[in-house]
Amino acid sequence: MATATLPRLAETYQKELRPALSKSLDIKNPHQLPRLEKIVVSMGVGSAISDKKNIEDALSALGEITGQKPLTCRARKSVANFKLRQGMPIGAKVTLRGARMYEFLDRLISLVLPRVRDFRGLSDKAFDGNGNYSLGLSEVLVFPELNPDKYTRSQGMNIAICFSGHSDEKSRELLKAFGFPFHRPDVEA
Numbered sequence: 685m686a687t688a689t690l691p692r693l694a695e696t697y698q699k700e701l702r703p704a705l706s707k708s709l710d711i712k713n714p715h716q717l718p719r720l721e722k723i724v725v726s727m728g729v730g731s732a733i734s735d736k737k738n739i740e741d742a743l744s745a746l747g748e749i750t751g752q753k754p755l756t757c758r759a760r761k762s763v764a765n766f767k768l769r770q771g772m773p774i775g776a777k778v779t780l781r782g783a784r785m786y787e788f789l790d791r792l793i794s795l796v797l798p799r800v801r802d803f804r805g806l807s808d809k810a811f812d813g814n815g816n817y818s819l820g821l822s823e824v825l826v827f828p829e830l831n832p833d834k835y836t837r838s839q840g841m842n843i844a845i846c847f848s849g850h851s852d853e854k855s856r857e858l859l860k861a862f863g864f865p866f867h868r869p870d871v872e873a
Contacts, residue, residue, distance in 0.1 A: 691786040693862065701861045709854060718815065718849030718858045723785045725750055726757070726777035727824075727841045730766075739773045742839060748829045750778045750788060791827075792843070793863055799826040805867030808856060815847040815855035 690698070697719070705717050729742045739756070746754040757775035759768050768774070780788050797803060800821070810818050822840045825832055847855040860866065 691783050691790060693790040694783065694786040697786075697862075701858070705857060705861060709857060716849075718847045718851070718854040720785060720789070720858075721781070721846045721848050723780045723788055724777060724844040724846070725780065725788070725841060726775060726844075727839060728775045729839070730774060731837075736773075738837065739776070741835060741837065742776050745824055745830055745835055745839065746776050746778055746841075749824065749827050750780060751784060752778050752780065754778045789845070789862065793865070795828060796821075796826050797865055799828075803865075805865050808866045811852040811855060813852065815849045815851050817845045817847075817855060817859060819843050819845075 702714065702717055706712070706714065709717070711717055725746065727742045727746055729739050731738045743754050743756065754776040755778065756773045757777055759770055759772045759774050762768060762770045797806070800823075806819055812818065820840060820842050822838075824830060824839050824841055825835060845859075847858065849855050849858070856866075
């Protein structure tokens, strides 16, 4: 029986970041420390109303990026002005947990964000008040897994990183410890 290896970022969290966070946040109980719970990657495909191929492309791209089968999101209401009917597919999402979550975050920090054009760092104000962080990418082709010849239409995505800490400050400290590239106004490019 093969033993499962821990992703690099998960191992770093267990061995180095938890003790450091415990000391910096002055928290003795390890269960009160912030930790990653899940990452939700989603795509809204409004153009799927007129062209069904767009939702299939989005599902395929999301599957290649995350390594997991995406869930199709359907419209809850009918809206006549948008020619939208209840039940029509208009988006896709994937919820990552465990090893896949840490591997995705590692690839996001080390490979994807440096490939974003004119990248000057992420906002440190994109927390929701409960310690969860959200960011959006305007182009999915920054992921090296995707073939630009196959995905010719420009498509964006949203990434929501959910924490257990319920505090923006604790979650911000954990993301900084992971090496998240937050925008620093004192450094000009």
